[in-house]
Amino acid sequence: MNDKPKLIGIILCELVLQDILRREAISCINIHNGIATQAFPVTLPLVYGFAQLHGVKKQFGYQFKLLDPNGQLLATSPETRVDPLPNEHVTHKIINAFTGLTFAQEGTYQVILEVDGEDIGSLPFHVVYVQPQAVPPNVA
Numbered sequence: 001m002n003d004k005p006k007l008i009g010i011i012l013c014e015l016v017l018q019d020i021l022r023r024e025a026i027s028c029i030n031i032h033n034g035i036a037t038q039a040f041p042v043t044l045p046l047v048y049g050f051a052q053l054h055g056v057k058k059q060f061g062y063q064f065k066l067l068d069p070n071g072q073l074l075a076t077s078p079e080t081r082v083d084p085l086p087n088e089h090v091t092h093k094i095i096n097a098f099t100g101l102t103f104a105q106e107g108t109y110q111v112i113l114e115v116d117g118e119d120i121g122s123l124p125f126h127v128v129y130v131q132p133q134a135v136p137p138n139v140a
Contacts, residue, residue, distance in 0.1 A: 035126075040105060048095060053091060056084060
């Protein structure tokens with residue numbers, strides 16, 4: 001087995017539910033790949049980063065990072081340590097959160113997953129401006 005975790009996938013969502021009895025059973029609610037807004041800046045109060053990694057038998061640390069369209073660091077999640085898994089066929093399911101994400105401009109942002117200080121994968125997050133829709137007058 002490799003001593004570094006390999007990324008299976010990353011998602012962003014509004015809510016993560018984890019079963020109390022079966023800790024490996026996780027549900028991600030309202031999965032995002034971007035947002036549309038009628039005005040800037042726009043703030044998302046809470047967004048969870050969830051990723052699955054091939055299991056490793058040693059402890060490692062991870063952190064999610066968000067880069068703006070210019071590649072500048074916008075936000076980071078808390079650094080978290082993960083205990084090793086006893087079985088190479090079990091995947092690590094890691095969860096962390098961003099609070100109060102504020103997007104100042106339209107563009108493609110990058111959610112980066114860093115493990116032990118090394119980027120192992122990313123997910124694009126699209127922020128799009130949409131024109132406000134005119135509301136037709138009531139016809140009586």
